[in-house]
Amino acid sequence: MNQQSILVSHAGGPEVMELGDAPIEAPGEGQVLVKIEAVGVNFIETYQRSGVYAVDYPFTPGTEFSGTVTELGENVRHLKVGDRVATSSGTKGYAQFAVVDENQLGKVPANVDLRLAAALPLQGMTSHYLTHSSYLVRSGDVILTYAGAGGVGLLLTQILKMKGATVITTASTQEKKDLARAAGADYVVDYNQVEATVDKVTKGQGVHAVYDGIGKDTFDISLKVLKRRGTLALFGGASGQVPPFDLQRLNAGGSLTVTRPKLADFLATDEERAWRFGDVFGWVASGELDVRVGQEFALKDADQAHRALESRKTTGKVLLVP
Numbered sequence: 001m002n003q004q005s006i007l008v009s010h011a012g013g014p015e016v017m018e019l020g021d022a023p024i025e026a027p028g029e030g031q032v033l034v035k036i037e038a039v040g041v042n043f044i045e046t047y048q049r050s051g052v053y054a055v056d057y058p059f060t061p062g063t064e065f066s067g068t069v070t071e072l073g074e075n076v077r078h079l080k081v082g083d084r085v086a087t088s089s090g091t092k093g094y095a096q097f098a099v100v101d102e103n104q105l106g107k108v109p110a111n112v113d114l115r116l117a118a119a120l121p122l123q124g125m126t127s128h129y130l131t132h133s134s135y136l137v138r139s140g141d142v143i144l145t146y147a148g149a150g151g152v153g154l155l156l157t158q159i160l161k162m163k164g165a166t167v168i169t170t171a172s173t174q175e176k177k178d179l180a181r182a183a184g185a186d187y188v189v190d191y192n193q194v195e196a197t198v199d200k201v202t203k204g205q206g207v208h209a210v211y212d213g214i215g216k217d218t219f220d221i222s223l224k225v226l227k228r229r230g231t232l233a234l235f236g237g238a239s240g241q242v243p244p245f246d247l248q249r250l251n252a253g254g255s256l257t258v259t260r261p262k263l264a265d266f267l268a269t270d271e272e273r274a275w276r277f278g279d280v281f282g283w284v285a286s287g288e289l290d291v292r293v294g295q296e297f298a299l300k301d302a303d304q305a306h307r308a309l310e311s312r313k314t315t316g317k318v319l320l321v322p
């Protein structure tokens, strides 16, 4: 049987993503077939599509999605047909169906909408590992992050507030600033106001940690506003990748720490994945964490979704609906 999926034949702009027919694969040992409800759009797919990250072509993007299990492969232990599931670590998700290893799937709580569940695993678990593992946030910390109305930004801000931090963030429009404030951010400022704001809020001491997903345009300021022994977690490059830099700057800045983490390394075991997935879905189920879907596109309009994300036109999560 065939399905519709997005195919990328070579690296390029959003226009290289075309809807086409592809076979529905059969689940192998320890795998299940998932009928996809919605797909989370993430920056990683723009890096893969454009050639910033190497992939083999033809390529179908899509790591994050939610759906229903429709078929089981051999020796599947924890899932059954009909289970509602979500993943941040699938492959070929820009499609109607995908085969996934069962240990990469988490069960969606009964009171969480299945489409909404596609908006959470990747950015939710990223916010979780940043705050719980890359730099463990403590009550009273002052934390700087950017793009407070973005997919990660809205979730990260709420989690930082749950942990008792003071949050300084940025946003480029008034609408985005209002969203970041509603998520709990204490100070929402223009990018050129970051240094002055940190100075004022911390009385010149600097912030305990910076979570920087903007990269090229913000890296220097991120290093500059850290307090002595502060930590910079550089987790993305929405404005471009950071060029090589002189390690002596960490010494001169006050024994600073810089880390360049990625989600896969913080889902290293089944236990770790279950912990992070359970926490973020549990917070949504209990109403502690609000997930905002800013835009939805039909699967065939994946190119428009990428254009919107890359041109700063989105807020919260962007979904594709097959």
Ligand code: NDP
Pocket (backbone or CB within 6 Å): 041, 042, 043, 044, 122, 123, 126, 147, 148, 149, 150, 151, 152, 153, 170, 171, 172, 173, 176, 213, 214, 217, 235, 236, 237, 238, 239, 240, 261, 262, 263, 264, 309, 310, 311, 312, 313, 314, 315, 316
């Ligand atoms: P967002 O929804 O945050 O979108 C990116 C936002 O960045 C924009 O809306 C914009 O907000 C801001 N921005 C500032 N400068 C630029 C620029 N030059 N071009 C585009 N956007 C810019 O995206 P995500 O939440 O999906 O991802 C945020 C970052 O997190 C990305 O860099 C992504 O790669 C990274 N990431 C990393 C992971 C990891 O494990 N390492 C996992 C998940 C995401 P504004 O207009 O308000 O400035």
